[in-house]
Amino acid sequence: MSSSKQQALFKTLIGSLALAGSLVASQAQAAATIIINNINAAGIGFNDTTPAAPVGGNPGTTLGAQRLFAFTYAANLWGATLTSNQPIIINAQFSALTCTATSATLGSAGATSVFRNFAGAPKTGTWYSYALANKIAGTYLGTLNAAQINANFNVNLGQSNCLAGSPFYLGVDGNHGSAVDFVAVLQHEMGHGLGFQTFTNGQTGAYLSGAPSIWDHFLMGTATGLLWKDMTAAQRAASSLSVDKLVWSGPMVNAAAPSVLRTGDAGVFISGSGAGTTAGLHAAGEASFGASLTTPRTGQVMPVLDGTALSLACSPITGTNATAIRGNIALVSRGVCGFTIKVKNAQDAGAIGVLVADNAAGAPAGLGGTDPSITIPAVRISQADGVALLSKLTTRSRTGSTVIATLGLFGTKMAGADSLGRVMMFAPNPYQSGSSVSHFDTTATRNLLMEPAINGDLTQSVIPPLDLTYILLQEIGW
Numbered sequence: 001m002s003s004s005k006q007q008a009l010f011k012t013l014i015g016s017l018a019l020a021g022s023l024v025a026s027q028a029q030a031a032a033t034i035i036i037n038n039i040n041a042a043g044i045g046f047n048d049t050t051p052a053a054p055v056g057g058n059p060g061t062t063l064g065a066q067r068l069f070a071f072t073y074a075a076n077l078w079g080a081t082l083t084s085n086q087p088i089i090i091n092a093q094f095s096a097l098t099c100t101a102t103s104a105t106l107g108s109a110g111a112t113s114v115f116r117n118f119a120g121a122p123k124t125g126t127w128y129s130y131a132l133a134n135k136i137a138g139t140y141l142g143t144l145n146a147a148q149i150n151a152n153f154n155v156n157l158g159q160s161n162c163l164a165g166s167p168f169y170l171g172v173d174g175n176h177g178s179a180v181d182f183v184a185v186l187q188h189e190m191g192h193g194l195g196f197q198t199f200t201n202g203q204t205g206a207y208l209s210g211a212p213s214i215w216d217h218f219l220m221g222t223a224t225g226l227l228w229k230d231m232t233a234a235q236r237a238a239s240s241l242s243v244d245k246l247v248w249s250g251p252m253v254n255a256a257a258p259s260v261l262r263t264g265d266a267g268v269f270i271s272g273s274g275a276g277t278t279a280g281l282h283a284a285g286e287a288s289f290g291a292s293l294t295t296p297r298t299g300q301v302m303p304v305l306d307g308t309a310l311s312l313a314c315s316p317i318t319g320t321n322a323t324a325i326r327g328n329i330a331l332v333s334r335g336v337c338g339f340t341i342k343v344k345n346a347q348d349a350g351a352i353g354v355l356v357a358d359n360a361a362g363a364p365a366g367l368g369g370t371d372p373s374i375t376i377p378a379v380r381i382s383q384a385d386g387v388a389l390l391s392k393l394t395t396r397s398r399t400g401s402t403v404i405a406t407l408g409l410f411g412t413k414m415a416g417a418d419s420l421g422r423v424m425m426f427a428p429n430p431y432q433s434g435s436s437v438s439h440f441d442t443t444a445t446r447n448l449l450m451e452p453a454i455n456g457d458l459t460q461s462v463i464p465p466l467d468l469t470y471i472l473l474q475e476i477g478w
């Protein structure tokens, strides 16, 4: 820093990293120039010399070269989207981040410094990320050519004891299969570094050096109706644990949300002359496999029975049970075997949809599992709804019941927004350090780049109708 005046304007968040080995700078040319400083030592991370076969549009022949190529590719995606007359400099390295057999920190990134009250700052007394402050100021704040973003990626990914051996996919074509798409991880981490984060401590509610972040001008707790910039620290701390009551209030993100987020909640609508008291809409848990509920599926409900009890459907469905569910919607019980096994058995017997009745009380959760061969829709219904439906099926024929179910999406609420259409931010209870507040909520559908975990169905787009990340960054000043 060159003067005490400048010092008062910014705060370094992360200690500057010593450059190890020779500096390799790759430049991504676009509407904004992103410069990647590879700060790994020789032989490590971006410099790993392990031979690698070119994959998915990535021509690198070593692990390190492929990692760096993917980073440059992802930086080009951001660079083509952003505008800034100042270069965006990223210090990047592979290092050992948290990893267990079942979960991993894929990467972490953030602004190296924040600035306030610089020339042209839209809000006074408010922290902006380094790269955003440079863009707005139109000049290089702080130390010329100091890195604005620090990014770390998990060097342990791919080892057998880390995330079950699932590696980073280093191709740039999105065909990651069951591996973790490194381009998506890079886009996500750069998103944080560009400013997709609050610098306020969400756990304590304390501002950074007494000032709110630009993020806090848009973050609203709907329990109080207050923006974070207008709350007490205690109110912010409570808001960060409020689950579905922390939203983004900005008009740009919320105007774009309907073009990105799916409308409607999963449900089962029961009708027909045999429906009796079960007629009407029932909540349902969505399956992670099978046909989407975007296209409703309607049919007569027929039970799969073991004697008089609802069957677990863990074995192939034959005989009168198969006759009953052919061309109809099968009702089976949760338990013993996986959901995909039950639904596949019903599909194989000719069912056009499946209701899995819960075997425990409470609101129905989803149906987990993966089986690409399942092409019919399936949902979980509550135990109580299952019992009630079964009671209405006693007068059925061998092939029909006059109890009709429609599996689909109902209502006008967007998945990932509250009832007023405001996009929800991630606010789990208990607090998740590194994830809470500075991400979109995990209920968002379609999945968004800036959810706390990388989903397998992300595209490389950061704009509507595929994503909301860039709209949010624009809203805070990009």
Ligand SMILES: [Zn+2]
Binding pocket: 188, 192, 439, 451, 452
């Ligand atoms: Zn993140």
